[in-house]
Ligand SMILES: Nc1ncnc2c1ncn2[C@@H]1O[C@H](COP(=O)(O)OP(=O)(O)O)[C@@H](O)[C@H]1O
């Protein structure tokens with residue numbers, strides 16, 4: 001049985017200048033889970049995170065930790081570890097001193113501090129760097145110190161706001177795996193903000209996809225990927241083709257005609273209406289000599305496969321092709337569509 005750790009009820013935010021950053025949000029975060037808030041810049045992720053952390057006051061609504069109201073409790077009384085995009089380490093302090101900072105504020109004993117610092121250095125693979133200053137560290141190392149510092153106070157909740165966004169691609173990928181492992185190991189309730197869907201999928205237990213101040217969908221990564229509930233979610237999470245079709249009468253019933261495929265349609269609206277559906281690139285395959293004719297426009301080598309852009313009688317589509325098949329610009333191909341993978345969002 002999952003235990004609710006953080007319960008958010010009707011929390012909304014309008015800033016003093018009138019900016020309506022968040023519509024009333026309802027959200028539950030389970031004890032020990034990693035919930036990712038995913039959405040484009042400006043959708044309200046940081047505002048929501050800051051209100052959970054007590055760095056921002058909600059305009060209305062309530063926030064509870066383990067059933068207890070914390071909505072107006074100051075940040076330092078909430079038992080929270082923060083990690084932000086900018087590492088925000090103290091430049092004149094060593095790695096070890098940075099990690100000890102929160103414990104010192106809380107007046108923990110020297111011995112307690114020393115023991116925890118060693119534990120954190122070990123946990124984050126920072127032991128050799130303990131006496132360096134932040135300026136002597138790479139971005140990735142600085143961010144590992146920031147994580148160690150946040151964890152050193154043994155927070156009950158970890159809040160992370162785009163912690164990998166400032167890092168270069170290779171480092172980002174490396175640290176993403178490291179963080180995912182750390183989360184599995186520590187099982188600390190974590191809310192992690194990112195605009196990067198690849199990062200979200202790698203790290204999350206569940207993902208809340210946000211858009212314009214609302215949570216459009218919340219669920220496991222694979223459910224959000226395979227069963228997006230809105231056009232926004234379909235297009236924001238992963239790559240996807242948008243298909244425009246027409247509903248036409250076909251003998252007994254109605255069918256949706258997308259050009260490259262026709263499928264029975266059970267909508268209740270009148271005939272000859274327009275219909276929109278989505279299809280992932282991996283759900284379009286080469287059909288040999290049968291299938292819908294198309295012409296290759298672009299071939300992008302992704303290493304493990306090709307991403308191929310085709311023109312299917314005026315529809316521009318993305319599809320995936322195994323990396324041992326040679327295709328060139330202008331080649332004629334035939335497309336097969338996995339019709340059961342068509343998404344109406
Ligand atoms: N202190 C503030 N005053 C006024 N508007 C703000 C303030 N902070 C954020 N906003 C606005 O609120 C909206 C949500 O911002 P934010 O939560 O930072 O989005 P995200 O983190 O998803 O990029 C944006 O329109 C932003 O400009």
Ligand SMILES: [Mg+2]
Nearest residue numbers: 045046047161
């Ligand atoms: Mg933000």
